[in-house]
Amino acid sequence: MNDRQLITQLKKRDRNALKDVYREYKTEFFRFASRYTKTNDTLEDIFQDAIIALYENALAGKLDNLNSSLKTYLFSIGKFMLFKKFRDAKEITTDETYIFDQREKAVMYDVYEDEGPSEYQKKMVAGFKKLGDKCREILELFYLQGLKLEEIVSIQDYDNKNVVKSQKSRCLKSLKELIQYNDG
Template sequence: MTDEQRISQLKKRDRNALKDVYLEYKTEFFRFARRYTKDDIVLEDIFQDAVIAVYENALAGKLDDLKSSLKTYLFSTGKFMLFKKFRDTKEMATDEDYIFDQRETAVMEDVFEDQGPNEYQRQLVANFKKLGEKCREILELFYLQGMKLDEITKKQGYDNKDVAKSQKSRCLKSLKQLIGKHNG
């Protein structure tokens, strides 16, 4: 089922579509979000809140012109909710958990004040779609799903971690060049 079909079903208040979104992305979201906290109760709460937010936004028509995939939108929503929880409760991760550095904290604060994608972000999405499938996949695995290079090496069948790292670097460079051409 395409994202557009799923969003259409959500807009019709189809509970099965909501259940499908929940079941399809829960495990992967947990794996992604564990870089920020290992607390499964917190992750469950955040994921449920993110799914409900996606559902409500679909009902309100806010996903009609979605520029990313539904999964990316859901994960971003959950990630920002998680950041907001840390910001609001002043909780910080323990030694084993992910600790936010100053730059990430500044980004989190900017995100909550953000009014939507800026021109650079729109260009990023548009140019990301111009990359080859392998490049899109490795960048999504690393940046959106939070997979480590070792995991990507196994999943993508690269010879070793260095090959995966080089491929990611080349893909990122290609994306930056595409964006630069548009700005230049």
């Protein structure tokens, strides 16, 4: 499975995809991170935390336009977590001086500076959960997976793209009404 497919499966909360990422990169991550610390417990904790951060970011859509490989993203998260742990504990186990590049800084910001969803986003999620299955699916296919109307026609077995377009419009209107209702 390629990175795009893995990200799509993670967004669908597919635990098997998460297990695949875990198994695929664990040994290599340990080998990579062992130059910073030799403690297996620390490596295990950091790797698990990095996997959780990756999963949460996938669910939040933050990996939709990922400019690096999934592996690079995961290892950047892990490396930052290691460095943060060492900095917080005032212990550095390497002689190397490391400078983060711009992509790594962006990853660090995403992982540690994110304050979570805004109130509006929470209302949107709550409204989204109240939509019917067909509406949720059509909006997910169009907005989250980036499929074209023609592709949705074949997936959901509609007659043509105009039917999909009007259905999507009705679903969006329903979602907006649910969000406004939650404002009251």
